[in-house]
Amino acid sequence: MLLSVKDLKIQYKTRTGIVHAVDGISFDVPEGKVVGIVGESGCGKTTAVRSLLRVMPPVASYAGGEIKFDGSDILKLSEREMNDLRWRDIAYIPQSAMNALDPVWRVGNQIIEVLTKRGGMKKAAAKLRAEELFAMVGLEKKRLRDYPHQFSGGMRQRASIALALALSPRLAIADEPVTALDVIIQRQVLDTFSRLQREFGLSVVLVTHDISVVAYVCDYVVVMYAGKIVEKGPVKDVLTSPSHAYTIGLYNAFPELSADEERELSPIEGGPPLLLNPPEGCRFRERCPFAQEICKQEPVEVQVGPEHFSLCHRAHEAAEMREQARDPAVWRGVVTA
């Protein structure tokens, strides 16, 4: 296992109290595989993946757990060792490359900076390498001389991918890499990304809120809700037989181009709970049409298939729930608050 996260907890100190943004998550990333992390905004997925690089806002802190990368615990490394590991082993592809690239540096120079400062290359060699990288992601080399604002959104994401691949890392963390893009561009970037992932044998943690992106590029999926992992497993298993009410709900809320025309979409009413003071028991309970008395107790992870786990008290009834969930009426009127 290249990366193995165990019971990771991250807290935010705020004016009003401590927020448990990430509350004991565990997942693995096998060599050469793409693991998708899906969830609504604010569920802690970005915090979780940024913590893999030990880059967090000042108010955030680790509150437990371990992050094993290639056998060593990232949380125990010195800053120097960590810096050595960063980008050489774990690279990052940001959501908005517009903000992630230094606006006053030419894009090429930002790639060269990494190659020289971190990769120990000579400037001339770095330049050639940058051109190579640009070619790989489908950008013209003359674009190296441009500033980030001169790029279109798709080009910027491509540049970010080039930047991430500069030192041939083993793991890439991609945080919503195509969210801001139009469908066609999104698809093109994803295609490029997948191709390079395979070529490099890269392991990837890909954060997204879009199940279809997961379906398109991931091998494994981790579903997060309110700071916890509610379901995880191979993409095929999770998407064909979702075993947590939340996953089922997400699936039913998602409009599909090819699905049965008259099928009514079902929203999950309400919003995720405030992490400052989350409800006891299952955190999805208040929005869940299948919630029962037992759900007020803390759920435990249940294995529902090979490598497939669910954090639902009623995981064993998943097939039934999936059936019932097809009726939009089930989803209506859950929330009264």
Place this chain on the structure above:
Amino acid sequence: MPQAIEPMGTASTDQTAAALLPHLATAPRRSGLIAMLGRAGNAFWRVPRESNYAKVGLIIYLIFALTAIFADQLVHYEPLEILFADNYQLRRNLPPTTDHWLGTSYSGRDIYSQLVMGTRSALAVGLTAAICVVAIGTLVGLVAGYFGGWIDNLLMRLADIALGIPFLPFVIVLASFMGAAQSNVVLGIALLLWPNSARVIRSQVMSLRERAFIEAARVTGAGKWRILFVHIAPNVLALSFLYTSVAVGWAILTEASVSFLGFGPSDTVSWGYMLQDAYASQALGRGQYNWFIPPGLCIVFVVMAGFFISRGYEEVLFPKLKG
């Protein structure tokens, strides 16, 4: 011309809607303006609670305001009265005593009384000038930012011109042209300082203008003046307030500088006047720190209080805004 809209809904929805009616009728429906003022008031009081800067600034202002209000009770002498000893000698250059807390000036005047009375003119000049500056700035910013086009062009070129005029020299020339009066200093400040707030408010308005809720107002039929003053203006009020608190400082500094250079009125005691008097009367050489340090410190405190307040409000209300 009010125009009625035909209700048209399905029977079932009508029923539910009818059930809502009493809730709508009984729910508190504060008039927009009061609600808005209430909200602005909340923000006003919220900031000092959240920011120490604002708190300190407001306390300093409060102290000076109280001093100005009760100045008559606080002073022992007329600030411009020339004081004599029994032997017809001036009570000049006295060190601080119980009778003259800060001593007396070269011309035999009580420095403490001048300092206290100076608070009045400082606040008067500061506040009137700041209000003029920000009122002009806000109005220009609103109009230029919202209407754009040639109006914007015209107003911004005016702003360029105003910014192209050296500020202090202009106020000096104006004071000597229109006569040495604090009102002329205020006029000079108002004429030249508005572009700063106008520019910021304009850009704020321009970004607000592109905001969806302004488009929403348009698409729901609001007229342009209504959009400008009901929808946009409240959003820049806090910014105006911010500029007011800074402008108070600039105005006081400017008045002091003008007075110091001898272009201020000689019949109104202000801190700048005191410093000018001290400088011209060689207080520096005489080492009369009791004379020229206190007025300077007062200026520093009042101006700094303005900076503190604006800083506090900026921190709390516009964390992203750059100074």
Place this chain on the structure above:
Amino acid sequence: MSTTRRQFLGTSASAALIASLAGVPKAALAQSVSPVRALTLYSRAQAANPQQYQAAELIAQAWGDLGLDVTVSGLPQNQLSDVVWYNRDSWDVSMWQMVGRPERSDPDDFVSNLFHSANIESGYNFVGYSNPEYDRVAEAQRLVVDRDARQALIYEAQDIVNADQPYVFLVYPTKSYAYNTAVFDDTTLVNQPGLGIKNFLSFIAVEPKGDQKDLIMNVSNELNAINPYYISGAGDSWMTELIWDRIMRIDADGLPTPWAAESVTWNDEGTLATIVIRDDLSFHDGMPVRVEDMIFSLESPQRAGVAPMYKPFVDPIVAMEKLDDRTFTVELAQPNAAFETSTLSKVNIVPEHIWAPLLDALVEGETAESVLEDSRVGSGPFKFDRWNQSEVVLSAIPDHFAAAKVDRVIMRVVLNVEASLGMLRSGELNFLTDYTGDPQLLKDAADADDSIAVVDVTDIGFQFLGFNCRRAPFDDPAVRRALSFAINRRLIAGAAYNGFGRPANSHVSPALPFWYNAATEELPVGIDVATAMLEDAGYSIVDGQLHYPAGMTEQY
């Protein structure tokens, strides 16, 4: 006319007395008399002249006790001139000053000009004082060549002014000068009446003790020109005096004595002077000083529009004639007692070869005042070296007949009075020639530092308050006297001038001891005296406000 006035005043005064005896309440009386309007007392702005402003405030306070409502208004110089000097009819009372200049060491300038009725329209008599008796005396003293006879006339002029009080004289300022005793031998300094140690004679006589052979003095104003045809301010005239010689110069006793001339002799009528010039004089460019240069110097200002400032000085001349290479005559229309002081000691001797072409080249409307003549060639004991914005440097001419003992004279512009004092202390200045600050501080500095010596001198000029004698109630000498007597001059001297001024009551300063009439000093002073005088003149103070005698009303 004055008789009728006095009778009239007498009647109204007795009317008031009768009324009060009859038990008529004063308020009832007030109905028949009208109050004196509120007055504005003009002064220089406090910043520009704090002493004057303060004196004005003290006066306003004192007059308040007489029932006058007086506001002090401090104005910048130009605005004050505008109100008082150029619009002579519209003001009531104003502070003013007359400054001492070397040529004023003859009393003629003040005696003839200040109060002569011919000057009411646009001349020096801006207060509009008119007294035929005074005019007669003022004219007469000019024509009397005999000094004692002239002295009697000058005394009489002072008595008339003292009686009529067109001005409230306040003080003859005491000027303080300081120098560095470590640098200069103080026995060599010349103290001239009215001018003190800062004078031409001092500058050439003072002997340096050690290596510092530069005389470094200060001036507190910017200079605008150093031009022999122009007087712009105090500072540049000190320089012109050193660069350009004059036919005569004022000696230490205050009286003119031949300088560039070997002799100046007059005919018996006092209308023709024969002047023999020295033979050892040359201009700084090496050209000798000829009789022609002298005549040119006296004649050229007479030309229309050449030197407006010098024209009055040379106006008395009707003819000049060169007798030989060293002798020429100057003829006056009538005897002129002040001619030596204000003309022969005043007019700069300029090189004709430089200035004649320049004057010929003047175009219509231009004067010599505006000609920038950079070489500034004169024949004086110092020649001009350079002038940048902050200092003027002159260097001594060793072979001048009155060669200076110092090598250079440097005049430094120091606008800040505190800085000038600091520079004196630090030795950057060794001759404090222009000190406008607190004299006490200078004294303290001298006490603290052995090498600083201070010399005080009473000025020829004086500080005063002018009444606009054209306007009621100041057209009434009784009112002027009363208001004047209400002012305690000792208080003013002490409080406004910090004790550095001598109480004044005449337009001839005690700095000119021969001409000064000491009898004028006896003045009754006090609010009681003033109140009594006003009531005698028929005025009344009702409810704290001064009222005119019955029947008189304001026309303003």
Place this chain on the structure above:
Amino acid sequence: MHDEILLDVKNLSKSFILSRSLGDVINGRHPQVDAVNDINFTLKRGETIGVVGESGCGKTTLGRMLLKLIEPTSGSIDFGGEDISTLDRTDELAFRRRAQLVFQNPFDALNPHFTIRRSIYEPLVNTQVPEEQHDQLVADALVRVQMDRMLHLLDSYPHQLSGGQLQRVVLARALVLKPDFIVADEPVSMLDVSVRAGILNVLREVRDTMGLAAVFISHDLALVRYVCERTITMYMGSVVEDGPTKDVINRPLHPYTRALVQAVPVPNVIQSHEPLALTGNLPDARNPPPGCRFSDRCPLAEDICRQSRPPLRTVEQNRRVACFKVPEMTAGTA
């Protein structure tokens, strides 16, 4: 549903003039961008049209023009038989009452200084609806957007609400005037997936119950399919395809529409993805390719495509397309 034409768009164009660079001045160029280029279509009462295309294709500009928020450069828009460009203030108010907008970003669409209540009442005040009707109309609107159980939110301020709640408020505000027509500009793109469906369902319901005509702007065909009967595809300011949604999605005629359909990701691992039959990026709008604007990315492009612009032609009943290559394609797939 209805046959009456509500909206008739004729030759509608909008170009934005850009500031000139020095090069432009020297070459005498007046750079401009044709955001919308000669668009014609009609909208029947109660009909919902989806407008799809990538960002920058002009769909937002089109929507704003339909609501008289942007003045067209040329062409006309008739609404209920009247040209909306010539409305006076009274008529404009009447038009505003009938045509409303639902915004993309609910976090930005409400005045932060207004309470929710005030925002919902605001259109009634602005368009001078008699006051006695206000409560009734608001009640109706609240019911329609299923906010009748969230009355306590009325006195909150926007920052206190979640995105889904805000978008319902925005919908309520648009519906409170009981308009005949709304433009919904990407109404769910800023929302979390879990709440999107709620908004889409409201839109579907008001379409059905109020007989509302709508233009639904989106880049996501899946959403359009869920709400709209008819779909228009736009590319660089022009309509390239127009037809019933079902047909357009199942059998796209224009190669660009086809790429769009292919690009829509599927939340489904079973269904395989077709490779994308398209290359390159969007060309610079200031220098569009000559001929067919899509020619430089089109896998089918031939010389003619690069030389002249294909007109929008009716090729089947209810279907129009702007492509020279279409007849062959229809022959192939029909």
Place this chain on the structure above:
Amino acid sequence: MKYVMSRLLYAILVLWIVGTILFFMFRLMPGSPLAAFIDQTTTLEQQQALIARFGLDKSLFQQYTIFLQNALQGDLGQSFFHRRPVTEVVMEALPNTVILTLSGLVVAYIFGVLAGAYLAWRRGSTVEGIGIPLALATRAAPEFWLGMVMLAFFSFYLGWFPAGGANSVGLEYDSEWTRIFSVDYLHHLTLPVLTLAIYLQGLPLLLMRSNMIEILQEEFITMSKMKGLGSRTIVLNHAARNAMLPVATAFALGIGSAIGGNVVVETIFSWPGIGRLLVNAVSASDYPLAQGAFMIITAVLVAMNFVADMTYHLLDPRIRHAASN
């Protein structure tokens, strides 16, 4: 480019308008314009002659057109007081002012930028708790008062520095350059520069600090951390470089506004600069000179506003490209 031209055009327009406003203001000032140098003894005819000489007998409009024509040729008239061409008088004072302002600004900005960056780095520390109020206090302190305190202490009390002027008495220099680069000049320059710098450093300090803090929170800085770049590289190459942009602009703007604001510092320290010239000219009603000095200050201000604009455009690629598009 078009932008540059239009800014330039506006700059000229501003100068023209300022000139016009000034012209009329000075002409309409109360008090005889000639009072400053007409001695009280001058006769009415002499006054008339002077009035004619300065063209004051012509109609306002004629005077105005003459003024404009001359101004276009760089002739700002004759100073009443100095009786020399205004341009000459002003140009003599200008180098002193420019040197004072530039030195003050450079000192202030070097200090301010470093201190600002340091405070940003030490965010939340005690240093910051003291540093920021102190910076605000120096900005709130009137320049002339700072100068007074400096004078009282360093000059009058300690006697370390001269009390005023630009050069010691009687020294002669071969050229303006040797004068300016003399130790003596530096000695005189120190206190005014220090005063100016203390007053001016607050702006760059606060600006730098807030920019740095904002930039340090930017995603691209986080990215740099993720790249494993050293904190020095991050702060210097990325944060500081971005944060400097507005500071550089402020510097150029500062030259303009400080030259106008130097009036008081120059007065306090008797610095023979253009500000003091202006104050003296205004007090003396020497309006050709006051007008000239004002115009020159305006020209500098407008030019610096222009430079500031350009700097920003040159330094920030985002704006650079936006402008050319």
